[in-house]
Amino acid sequence: MSTAVSPTARTLAGPDTPFAVVDVHRTRRNIARLRARADRLGVALRPHVKTAKSLDAAALLHDGGPGPVTVSTLAEAEAFAGAGHHDITYAVGIEPHKLPRVIALVRRGVTVRVLLDSTEQAVFVAAAARDARVALPALIEIDCDGHRGGLRPDAPGLPGIARVLHDAGCLDGVLTHAGESYFCRTAEERRAAARNERDAAVAAAERLRAAGLPVTTVSVGSTPTAHAADDLTGVTELRAGNHVFFDLVMAGLGVCGLDDLALSVVVTVIGHRPEYGWILTDGGWMAMSRDRGTAAQPQDQGYGLVTDLNGTLIPDLVMTAASQEHGTLTARNGAGLPELPIGTRLRVLPNHACATAAQHHGYHVVDGALGPATTAPAIEAYWPRVTGW
């Protein structure tokens, strides 16, 4: 199993395929870009670590030290707390069974904000904080675009939920996520989604403050809106996560370019079906995931675009089908199939970095700043992933 860099696997020609690769140069550049935006907007960053799920990648988020993070699982919370990230928001609605692990983290000195959108949840969080005699700061989820959970900013029940939390010392603030921004088509639509996201969060916060309920955190973010927002007045923090790697969905939206994509999967050619126009590889959906996020975009990129081992795009070659351990590459726009003998290694750029990364135990890391390699790019490091729940 390709779980560590062995002495015989010092380049991308080494490990058995398929395996995930991260270009740390692009990751650094993507992180710096959002950091500069946040600084310009005068807002703190609380990156979501659910995409990379890597302590090594997270070390690049805050200039090498720990910093505020958002997590999608308690396994992430525990792993990141263990590495010194003591300011954590668990951004999935809380349920009672998960509170003991949250409380255990709090007792270790970690701040863990929980998320909720109902009186039912506020009541059991308040009770747990009282019973355990710990701080359980809670964020009320605000629905800005009908994407998933949350309360509309004008929901009748909002002040009552905040009151339950406040009376127990648990009210921290509000949080929203513009999930529908993934379906925007233009930069103007993304800017509008970012304004709407901010307006919803700020309106909810102002409504609570007007009712005498103190709101500290006003948290917004999605990768598309984080890169489009032009004014975040009233917002205290910005969340985004996918930007550490970006992917074809984000490139299709115009949030990034193809040369910003930091995650790819190295695969090997294992067969040819010239009569069908197919090149077969050993990278199927087990390596890429079943995610077909670009299927809903104007340019469907199949299961991914293909580069050579150096990361140079092979024009018009697309991974169009996937079995468990087989990928099918085909040419589009009438392009001929390139000559790729059995054993040739390629890299596939994924639709959705979060989903593709989740299929792997970790990442072999290359540094694109070193320029094209004459043989195969050197492997600089191995970054393991946090897995499970």
Next chain:
Amino acid sequence: MSTAVSPTARTLAGPDTPFAVVDVHRTRRNIARLRARADRLGVALRPHVKTAKSLDAAALLHDGGPGPVTVSTLAEAEAFAGAGHHDITYAVGIEPHKLPRVIALVRRGVTVRVLLDSTEQAVFVAAAARDARVALPALIEIDCDGHRGGLRPDAPGLPGIARVLHDAGCLDGVLTHAGESYFCRTAEERRAAARNERDAAVAAAERLRAAGLPVTTVSVGSTPTAHAADDLTGVTELRAGNHVFFDLVMAGLGVCGLDDLALSVVVTVIGHRPEYGWILTDGGWMAMSRDRGTAAQPQDQGYGLVTDLNGTLIPDLVMTAASQEHGTLTARNGAGLPELPIGTRLRVLPNHACATAAQHHGYHVVDGALGPATTAPAIEAYWPRVTGW
């Protein structure tokens, strides 16, 4: 992380959600059903272990002992060889870089059949067998339905490839997979696909034998055709793997019933959006995979059907959307949403068992033969999965 059965997690009410569950009663019954079919057809079984990837599940395949298996990765080959399964077919086209691991297994006394469909591959397999002075039995992949790799039985190049292998002592036989049978609509179509699959494999074998090339193995199989074949004369072994768990795709095809589905994912209700008709859970695509196999079937089952914690189907409740760690349940056919308070545990039956199982480190095992539990089904065991490549 829910990676083992702790003393406080003795029932499905115990481990933090989401987690994968296997009903061992249904698994045993599904295995016995195919075993009885194979016995009736007079053919050996070589089950594919890529679905469960579990040594514990594999122990049920051959009455407790080791037996012939098919694998999709060398990580599986190594794990199963370590557990005494010394008769292995690696059913993904071979490429040179993977041969050292194959040869290492052979040197441990394991038979590993490799798969190929080109002269190029036959030449390097033959050279490797000679150089390493080991047996490298090879199967030539036959394409019976244009699904993926392989040579048509009448392909001009077939005897030449077999000759290269034979001259190096590497020719073992032929293998085909009726991948298109997943798109059959009726039992008659599946029977026809099974006949076509057998005919292609047997025709290829007979063609080689007529050319003086000895063929030992004639291997066919896919879960739909394995359950439909009425005559396997000339076939030496039957492969299938999905049947250990089955799934909604197989139920939609009519290969099994919903009460044969042995794999599910336990999730917890974390929110409600009555204005949209949504119940939100903590089981998103990370727990279910992005597989939407039933989308191509007459009855689209979304991301899965929903049962209570005992496994009893909740009529008309479907998981219709998935974020990374959020699932959305909606009612169909005008059914009302059931009362499911926050904290309620449910089980979701997946589209595609291979893909959903791959999202988990292992399975909490229950025994459906014990009947409905008054509280929550007891956890009998934990079966870890083989992961990676």
